[in-house]
Amino acid sequence: MTGRLTSRGLRFLRARWRVVMRLGLWSVLETGQSFLIGYAPARALDDGFLAGRTATGLAWLGVAGLGVVVGAYGTARVYAAVAALVEPLRDRLVRRVVERGVREADRGALSGLTQQVEIARDTFAGLVMVSRSFVFTAVGALAGLFSLAPLLLLVVLPPLAAGIGLFAATLRPLARRxxxxxxxxxxxxxxxxxxCPGLRDITATGAQERTAADVGRLVDAEERTARSLARFGVVRVAALALGGQLPIVLLLATAPWLLKHGVTTGALVGALSYVTQSLLPALHNLLHGLGTSGSRLTVVLRRLAPEGGRDAGLGPSDESRAAESPAPTVAAKSPAPTVAAKSPAPTVAAESPAPTVARPPALALSSVTFAYGPTAVPVIEDLDLTLPAGSHLAVVGPSGIGKSTLTALVAGLLEPRCGTVRVGGEPMRGAGALARRVLIPQEAYVFTGTLAENLAHLRPDPVPEAELLAAAEAVGLLPLLEALGGPEGRVDPAALSAGERQLIALTRAHLxxxxxxxxxxxxxxxxPRAEERAERAFAARPGGTLVVVAHRITSARRADRVLMxxxxxxxxxTHDELVRCSARYRELVGAWTPVPHERSDPSLALRDPDGVDAVAGAGLAGDGRHVVAHGPVGQVQTPRDLGDGRPFRGEG
Incomplete structure (x- = not known):
């Protein structure tokens, strides 16, 4: 794998050879400072001050100062060249991680995007800077030592090579850790x-302590690995002492011997300048930079480009995927779904006739059990559910019973403890299942941009305007679309009500x-009227299958079947069957009776004996806003949430 990454890295650099050449040229300019930092003081002493020629000595010191200025200019140009190498790599890695997270449902994508890509960016920049700096600085310093007195290399070079060798021997175990x-x-x-998505269900089932213990073990494991990684800092200190500080001691200890063998005083001072001002800082940066950057970059790229995967952006060009989502197939209304709950003593209606079509069911759960923790009470236990294509299922039940957990399992956000979940005959985490399901949560996601961009967010291909308008009309978004100025109107999420954001998310899913x-x-x-319109739009999609976590009892009445x-x-x-056969369902429905469409239906969770409307509807008195009973305390909505889209009784 390391060899493959090396070859990819070389291809990446070859594709940007102009940037690499520019980086090398500016580094050569920077190297002049490394050469003059020891050579100029040596000449200033030997040919100037010690020889009684003060002007010559000052002139050489001036040359050294000029070298510092020129080297600083070269260093500034080096940073710009490094940025031209680093930023394209980061952009490619971000695209790779987002693609893997969205299209392949990779649950490690969050860590990849928030930490690993930034690690790769920073470590690659550090690796380029410290490696380039050490190579050019060492060449300049060693050339200066040789020009002053070749004998100096015998004192400086062996400990320097030993320190680098000791450090190189630790790179492989460091990368493993x-x-x-x-x-x-x-x-x-x-x-x-x-x-995090199941905190409500964790609280409802009393699994807080178990969940905290599970997460705590993972936190402790990460702490242990971090401590093991930190221990290699001791090796870096030893390598720095051997390669950067021991040459200083050796130069001072062997100074009498060097002077007897023709090394001048200026050359000895120049050698100390090379070691203390060039080699020691460069070696320090190399060990601390490469020791962290090199191993981290290798590991991160291994994880971002697994065995048999793509080049993770290191190649000269991106490889595009041609994974198009399959278009929905058209079929007549399928028979009603079948379900069997294997929990003790369930009240379950007889199974409906098996579908006559040859294609697999839209959704199939087999003996599915899920709990938040190994010893927690299961939220869903031994559940079988078969949902043919074209079905319309409403899921009802008390708050915290596991309705959202069920949709999360089908969407692949959670993994069952046992049992299987298949969507369209495909495993729930397979690429085929990803293309066959869409989840619309309670909190709708809307981003800043045009309305067309928001609505086409789930489509890999451009959406024709006629199709977009037809979907908006079917779901009930058309009044808002016109109010925003059409498909190209700008969307400001903060300026929209919660209901308007939900309409946009629903239309996006419909498309x-x-x-x-x-x-x-x-x-x-x-x-209620807007809700009914949206649900009927989804139920009427050719070949479409709808699963609704019911918010009102009317959703259950509209569905083919109800899962309580x-x-x-x-x-x-069916709703009528459950009212007759299930006392628990009758209790859940409570004293609900049909009311005109102009009034709101109570939420299932409220069961208000006073008949207070759960959600404000058209014709109610108000002050231009209304409180949403099922929302957070104090939450208010704008009048555009009403069915007719107008203010309350002419109030502005």
């Missing part, structure tokens, strides 16, 4: 990525090629 450290960091990031849509309370900020999750009381069937 660096790789273990990064693996521990990825494992911690992976675990946190799985835990995607994924036939399976998972709505995890994705319409909770919309009024409540631990041991898991039940499945």
């Amino acid at each position: 660096q790789e273990v450290f990064l693996a521990a960091d990825e494992a911690l990031a992976d675990r946190l990525g799985a835990v 995607s090629h994924a036939p399976l849509a998972l709505l995890d309370e994705a319409t909770c900020h919309l009024d 999750m409540d631990g041991r009381e898991t039940a499945y069937g």
